[in-house]
Amino acid sequence: xxxxxxxxxxxxxxxxxxxxxxxxxxxxxxxxxxxxxxxxxxxxxxxxxxxxxxxxxxxxxxxxxxxxxxxxxxxxxxxxxxxxxxxxxxxxxxxxxxxxxxxxxxxxxxxxxxxxxxxxxxxxxxx
Numbered sequence: 001x002x003x004x005x006x007x008x009x010x011x012x013x014x015x016x017x018x019x020x021x022x023x024x025x026x027x028x029x030x031x032x033x034x035x036x037x038x039x040x041x042x043x044x045x046x047x048x049x050x051x052x053x054x055x056x057x058x059x060x061x062x063x064x065x066x067x068x069x070x071x072x073x074x075x076x077x078x079x080x081x082x083x084x085x086x087x088x089x090x091x092x093x094x095x096x097x098x099x100x101x102x103x104x105x106x107x108x109x110x111x112x113x114x115x116x117x118x119x120x121x122x123x124x125x126x127x
Contacts, residue, residue: 016041 020041027043029036 016045019044 023040025040026037027040029038029043
């Protein structure tokens with residue numbers, strides 16, 4: 001990626017140099033109260049910078065604001081993860097058991113009482 005960026009910058013500089021050499025004439029600018037003879041490539045370069053500067057400043061300011069917001073969000077996320085980790089530890093710890101103490105035996109639920117099944121006498125013969 002750096003190679004491509006460097007190549008594009010070199011091509012841009014070469015193009016601007018060729019433009020400046022081909023158009024090395026002066027231009028008269030009239031500001032109403034003063035007239036200036038200015039080199040044409042300088043007028044083009046200054047016009048480009050005047051048009052480029054406001055969007056660049058706006059995007060730089062937005063980038064700084066977003067970086068600051070990202071740092072605050074990452075810090076809040078780290079705090080939340082630490083709280084979640086602590087909550088998991090608390091949930092896994094048995095209630096009433098001191099830290100590092102013996103593990104109590106689990107309490108077995110009582111067995112259900114099954115009523116005895118009553119057997120009926122066989123019916124009398126011949127019925």
